[in-house]
Structure formats: structure tokens, C-alpha cells
Amino acid sequence: MTSAIHQPKLATMLSKPSRRSLLAMGGAAICAPYLGSTSLRAQGKELVVPMSGGSFMTIWGSEIADTFKQKTGISVKMVPGNMKTHAMASLAAKGNAPFDLAFGNGDDFVQLLDSNKLLPLTPDKVPNIDDIHVKFKEQWQGYGSMFDYFSIGLAYSTEQVKNPPTSWREFVERTQKGDFGANVFFNGLAAGVRGPEVLVNLARALTGNEQNVDAAFEAIRKMKPNIFKFFGSINDPIVMLLNGEGVIGPSWDGRTFVAQDESNDKVRFIKPTDGVASNGPAIGVIKGGNEDAAYQLVNHALSVEVQKPFCEKMFYGAVNTKVVYSGSLMQRIPKPDEVNIPSERFMAANMGSWVKRWNQEIAS
Amino acid sequence: MLGAVGPACLYVVILLVLPFIYLVYLSLQEGGHGADQTAALSLANYVEIFTSRIYLESLWGTLQLGVAVTALTLLIGYPVAYYIAQSGSRFAMFTMAVIILPLFVSVVVRSFGWMILLGRQGNVNRMLMGLGFTDKPLQLLYTPGAVTVGLVHILAPLMILPIASVLRGLDPALREAASSLGASRAKVFWTVTLPLSLPGVAAGCVLVLAHVIAAFVLPALIGSDRVKLMATMIYQQVMTANNLPLGAALAVVMVVATFALLALAGFIARRHRV
Incomplete structure (x- = not known):
């Protein structure tokens, strides 16, 4: 018997959902949040930026993205995740760029550069590029700049080490002799904890040449009996120092300063006299995205006005030479002339x- | 029939079969910085895996760890599963809850728990020193032993639950019949209960072994560089050395090894089906 009451299709779908209608509604629910965003991006009112997450993303949001929106009216959508995955998405994209900015690790930036995915950062488009220290932009050939820099020196337990080393060379020699017992930690090479940067910096400290990694490998091999952990997390050095597992090893400046302040001086940072290992995320403009807005954001991110508050909150070094840090940070954060920025091409070419x-000589 | 099975098949094909085919295709390319992406497909990556001491050590180390953890979880888990399945007491239900609840806590958090317990200033060292077994803290953390203990703790529920499920489903009349014919309790267990529980044992072993083969987070947190596992090797090639094809080849080897073990377990289960 045919019903004289015709229900609208949507009402039928909601009151008596079939498997097909459930799948359709599910698909729509998943896509819906992105449709609005895609529309804003297409109008040039939104930029999509890759991010790693955590406090870096939170402070980037408050100090850079929010201030950029106040200034220009353009929203910045930060996509958290793994930076390498983000870079692969940009590399693989044909036509529609998933991100408007290139922002991430140097080795991925090299691939983006070589794949012709980046636009040049010229002074007419990015006026603040002229204020960036040459050390932080020279290897990107005018297509990028570092956004900030971290420094890796040595961190030690003040309760266990009364006479700390002052240089990498001294640290290596004393570790090999067993001065610190089997309580030394060191960066794992392939664990995403800047092992390559520390390796080439060690080569430079021992021989004057960052490309002489044979010397660095040899030094680490001789230290190995007294290294109880090749750590795989950026937080490990401080955790190991505070819980008594380790007494000395490479660590990041900012995290060590925070731990020093919060633990009442139980840990301290050493700025080795033979140079601090350093690096940082590179920033650039992706071809095919919202290019004009992206240029504006890069210029904003490299300006004194945002570099200073961001870097002071994160305890990172500012790449803009006009930044003057407040208070004790002026003495704590290593200056550009004190840090060694490695060649990303050299590291990328030799990483394999x-x-x-490493697996044959060190991790065995 | 096709209407019922179709969506499931589509799901498996799109999310499993097609990505695996692409993984195999990727593994036949050459990779790494400066590699010629237009080079013809080859088995070079597989040759490197099976001729390199490091990768063979990783394969062997992963299998060793898998067998060790599986054996330990079986030794610990079977008695617990037997107790849960056979005892009608409320404490058995409480035991079940204690086993299931940690599954709601992430592996990372549980690994941090082991870092606290096994650290130089941790509870285990304090207990050992308090009992006089040692006069200074032992290096328990960041060792192969720590990885084994951590994996046994995390994967024990995956062994206990399938075995308990099978044991609960056994017809008690079979045990009663054996007893009434004069078999002792031990003989009833060895000749009736244990053989009938083997499908559950096989299922538990497969689950535990598959998880150990793919283990990455816990070994990274409480293990050491000297413990080389396949998942770690894959991570190194993909995320650090930028050699996706070699990473893909390692992943294919890992998947094939896992499926081979599944096939073996399936064969054992079929042979013992009553």
C-alpha cells in the first residue's frame, strides 16, 4: 500500500538510517570541517603552516600567528604532526600545495629546495631578511632562513660533578678516562635528537674540520664503555640528570636553563669553549600556495617584534641581529658567533x- | 552475500592490500639522498638486508626477543588465565579487571612507570640494596632486560585473555569424564585441559609475537641503542637516512615474517581443533 505521506529524503535518512546513509553521513561529517577552511584559504584569508606541536606550537600561535592576524586579518592554521611527514606531503603534492609555508628540518628543506618547490626570499618581499645573521641563511641560497636556533652544549649534575669540563675536547678525554664513571649519556645518531649536529660539531672541535667525522666516530667509540645511554628523546638529558641516572652529557641550552631554575641549581649548562652545536627550523615560502600572504607571514616571523618575545619564552636564539634579550638571557643564550651551524647538504648526503x-661501530 | 561482505572487502583492499602493494613497489626502488629516481626496479634493497650483518642481527634480535617475551607471557599468563576461567570466586573477577585496566593506559605512560621502578634510585634498586644483594645501584634501565620485562608487562593481557576465553568455553563434562575414569587432576590437565586450550594459546602467542615484532616505543624509551630491532631499523631509514625504499623493504620483510608466523599458528590451531 503506497503511503500518502511523503517524507523528505533527509528526514527518512535520519529516522531510518541505512548502512549506505550512515556511511554518507559519516563521510560528510569528516569532510565538513575542512570545507569551510578550504574556502577561506582559497580566498587568501588563511595560511596553512606545518608544525611539530607542543609548547613550540603553542607559543608560535600566541606570539606569531595571533599577532599576524591582528596586523593583516589573515588567519594562520597550524597543522601539528611530524615535520618529516609534512615535508613529504609538500614534496609529493602536484599543483595544490598542502601548506603555504615550508617550515621544518634542514634536510627536508634541502629536498624542497632541490625539487624547486620554494620561492626566493628577496628583500622587496621579505624586508626583514636583511636583518638575519648571514650564518642562518647563507646555505639556503636566498630561498630560506632559519627561524630560530637552539644550542647544544653540555649539562651536568652539580651534586655529582664538582669540576665540570669547559670544552668538548676535555669532555671527550675525561669520559674516555672514566672520570665520570659509566654515567655519561650522549645523543643517539638516528633518533631525531640532533645526533648529526653533535657529531659534526665534535669533528670540528677535535680537528677544526666539521667534515672529518672519522675523528668524531673514533672519539665516541672510545667513550662508549662509559656511555650508559644513547638517548632518543630531547627531554632525556634533563630527566636523566634530575633522576640520578646520568651525571653529564650533551643537552639543549633552553631546557637546561629551565631545569636549573626549577631544580634550584641541581643542573647547569656548559657553553663549551670550542663551539656550541646548533641548528634550527628553516622557514620559506612554498610555490603554488597563498604566496603573497606567505611572504607577509615569513617577514612577520623574522621581525624583531615577534622574534624577541618568542625566543625569550622558548629560551631559543633569535636569528634577527637586532634582537636584544632581556635580563639574564643576554648572558645565557649563546650568541650567533658562538654557535656552529652545520651544512645540511653535507649531513643529508652522508646520513645513510x-x-x-653508527650501527656497526657504536650501537653494538 | 556480496552485499554483506563487499564493504568489508573494500575496506581491507583500500586500507591494507593497496598500501602493501605500494610498499612493495617502493621497496624495489633505489633511495637515499641523490639517488636516481628513474632507475629501474631492482632487488638491491633486499640483497642489502639479507647480506648486511646489522639487518640480519636486527631480524635475529627481533625474533629472539619475540620468542622470549612470548614464552615468558605464556609461563606467567597461562596460570592466571586458568585461575580466572576455572575459579568462580569474586577475586577471579577482580583479577580480570586488574589485567584489563592497564590496557586503557598508553604504552608511553607505562614505560615511564618502568623508568621510575628500574632507575638507579628506583624501587627495585632500593629493595636490592636494602636486602643486601648489592651495595651500589645496578644499571637495570636501558638494558635488554628492561625491554623484556616491560614488554612482558604490557603484552601479558594479550596472552591471558584469549586463553581464559577458550578455557571458559571448555565443556566441564570432559574433565569430569576423565576424572571418573580414574585420571588424577594433573593427568586431566595434561591430557584434556591443556590440549583443548591450545587454540587459545596459539591465539595469545600470535598476538604477543606480532606486537613484539612491531615494538618501537618501549624499546626506544627504556632500551638501548645496542638492542637493534626491526622497527628501529625502519625508523632510522625512513626518518633519519631519508631512504624510504630501504625502509619499505625492511617493512615488507617484517610483514612477511609476521604473516608466516600467523600461518604457522593457524596450522597449529587447525590441527588441534576438536
Whole structure:
């Protein structure tokens, strides 16, 4: 018997959902949040930026994204996740760029540069590029700049180490002799904790040449009996120092300063006299995205006005030479002339062989 | 029939079969910085895996760890499963809850728990020193032993639950019949209960072994560089050395090894089906 009451299709779908209608509604629910965003991006009112997450993303949001929106009316959508995955998405995209900015690790930036995915950062488009220290932009050939820099020196337990080393060379020699017992930690090479940066910095400290990694491998091999952990997390050095597992090893400046202040001086940071290992995320403009707005954001991110508050909150170094830090940070944060920025091309070209060598000589 | 099975098949094909085919295709390319992406497909990555001491050590180390953890979880888990299945007491239900609840806590958090317990200033060292077994803290953390203990703790529920489920489903009349014919309790267990519980044992072993083969987080947190596992090797090639094809080849080897073990477990389960 045919019903004289015709229900609208949507009402039928909601009151008596079939498997097909459930799948359709599910798909729509998943896509809906992105449709609005895609529309804003297409109008040039939104930029999509890759991020790693955590406090970096939170403070980037408050100090850079929010201030940019106040200034220009353009929203910044930060997409958290793994930076390498983000870079692969940008590399793989044909036509529609998933991100408007390139922002991430140097080795991924090299691939983006070589794949012709980036636009040049010229002074007419990014006036603040002229204020960036040459050390932080020279290897990107005018297509990028570092956004900030971290520094890796040595951190130690003040309760366990009364006479700390002052240089990498001294640290290596004393570790090999067993001065610190089997309580030394060191960066794992392939664990995403800047092992390659520390390796080439060690090569430079021992021989004057960052490309002489043979010397660094040899030094680590001789230290190995007294290294109880090749750590794999950026937080490990401070955790190990505070819980008594380790007494000395490489660590990041900012995290050590925070731990020093919060633990009442139980840990301290050493700025080795033979140079601090350093690096930082590179920033650039992706071809095919919202290019004009992206240029504005890069210029904003490299300005004194946002570099200073961001870097002071994160305890990172500012790449803009006009930044003057407040208070004690002026003495704490290593200056550009004190840090060693490695060649990303050199590291990228040799990483495969270094990983193999590490597994054979060190992690065995 | 096709209407019922179709969506499931589509799901498996799109989310499992097609990505795996792409993984195999990727593994046949050459990779790494400066590699010629237009080079013809080859088995070079597989040759490197099976001729390199490091990767063979990783394969062997992963299998060793898998067997060790599986054996330990079986030794610990079977008695617990037997107790849960056979005892009608409320404490058995409480035991079940104690086993299930940690599954709601992430592996990372549980690993941090082991870091606190096994640290130089941790509870285990304090107990050992208090009992006089040692006069200074032992290096328990960041060792192969720590990884084994952590994996046994995390994967024990995956062994206990399938075995308990099978044991609960056993017909008590079979045990009663054996007893009434003069078999002792031990003989009833060895000749009736244990053989009938083997499908549950096989299921538990497969689950535990598959998880150990793919283990990455816990070994990274409480293990050491000297413990080389397949998942770690894959991470190194993909995320650090930028050699996706070699990473893909390692992943294919890992998947094939896992499926081979599944096939073996399935064969054992079929042979013992009553």
C-alpha cells in the first residue's frame, strides 16, 4: 500500500538510517570541517603552516600567528604532526600545495629546495631578511632562513660533578678516562635528537674540520664503555640528570636553563669553549600556495617584534641581529658567533652511511 | 552475500592490500639522498638486508626477543588465565579487571612507570640494596632486560585473555569424564585441559609475537641503542637516512615474517581443533 505521506529524503535518512546513509553521513561529517577552511584559504584569508606541536606550537600561535592576524586579518592554521611527514606531503603534492609555508628540518628543506618547490626570499618581499645573521641563511641560497636556533652544549649534575669540563675536547678525554664513571649519556645518531649536529660539531672541535667525522666516530667509540645511554628523546638529558641516572652529557641550552631554575641549581649548562652545536627550523615560502600572504607571514616571523618575545619564552636564539634579550638571557643564550651551524647538504648526503657506521661501530 | 561482505572487502583492499602493494613497489626502488629516481626496479634493497650483518642481527634480535617475551607471557599468563576461567570466586573477577585496566593506559605512560621502578634510585634498586644483594645501584634501565620485562608487562593481557576465553568455553563434562575414569587432576590437565586450550594459546602467542615484532616505543624509551630491532631499523631509514625504499623493504620483510608466523599458528590451531 503506497503511503500518502511523503517524507523528505533527509528526514527518512535520519529516522531510518541505512548502512549506505550512515556511511554518507559519516563521510560528510569528516569532510565538513575542512570545507569551510578550504574556502577561506582559497580566498587568501588563511595560511596553512606545518608544525611539530607542543609548547613550540603553542607559543608560535600566541606570539606569531595571533599577532599576524591582528596586523593583516589573515588567519594562520597550524597543522601539528611530524615535520618529516609534512615535508613529504609538500614534496609529493602536484599543483595544490598542502601548506603555504615550508617550515621544518634542514634536510627536508634541502629536498624542497632541490625539487624547486620554494620561492626566493628577496628583500622587496621579505624586508626583514636583511636583518638575519648571514650564518642562518647563507646555505639556503636566498630561498630560506632559519627561524630560530637552539644550542647544544653540555649539562651536568652539580651534586655529582664538582669540576665540570669547559670544552668538548676535555669532555671527550675525561669520559674516555672514566672520570665520570659509566654515567655519561650522549645523543643517539638516528633518533631525531640532533645526533648529526653533535657529531659534526665534535669533528670540528677535535680537528677544526666539521667534515672529518672519522675523528668524531673514533672519539665516541672510545667513550662508549662509559656511555650508559644513547638517548632518543630531547627531554632525556634533563630527566636523566634530575633522576640520578646520568651525571653529564650533551643537552639543549633552553631546557637546561629551565631545569636549573626549577631544580634550584641541581643542573647547569656548559657553553663549551670550542663551539656550541646548533641548528634550527628553516622557514620559506612554498610555490603554488597563498604566496603573497606567505611572504607577509615569513617577514612577520623574522621581525624583531615577534622574534624577541618568542625566543625569550622558548629560551631559543633569535636569528634577527637586532634582537636584544632581556635580563639574564643576554648572558645565557649563546650568541650567533658562538654557535656552529652545520651544512645540511653535507649531513643529508652522508646520513645513510653514518647510520650504517653508527650501527656497526657504536650501537653494538 | 556480496552485499554483506563487499564493504568489508573494500575496506581491507583500500586500507591494507593497496598500501602493501605500494610498499612493495617502493621497496624495489633505489633511495637515499641523490639517488636516481628513474632507475629501474631492482632487488638491491633486499640483497642489502639479507647480506648486511646489522639487518640480519636486527631480524635475529627481533625474533629472539619475540620468542622470549612470548614464552615468558605464556609461563606467567597461562596460570592466571586458568585461575580466572576455572575459579568462580569474586577475586577471579577482580583479577580480570586488574589485567584489563592497564590496557586503557598508553604504552608511553607505562614505560615511564618502568623508568621510575628500574632507575638507579628506583624501587627495585632500593629493595636490592636494602636486602643486601648489592651495595651500589645496578644499571637495570636501558638494558635488554628492561625491554623484556616491560614488554612482558604490557603484552601479558594479550596472552591471558584469549586463553581464559577458550578455557571458559571448555565443556566441564570432559574433565569430569576423565576424572571418573580414574585420571588424577594433573593427568586431566595434561591430557584434556591443556590440549583443548591450545587454540587459545596459539591465539595469545600470535598476538604477543606480532606486537613484539612491531615494538618501537618501549624499546626506544627504556632500551638501548645496542638492542637493534626491526622497527628501529625502519625508523632510522625512513626518518633519519631519508631512504624510504630501504625502509619499505625492511617493512615488507617484517610483514612477511609476521604473516608466516600467523600461518604457522593457524596450522597449529587447525590441527588441534576438536
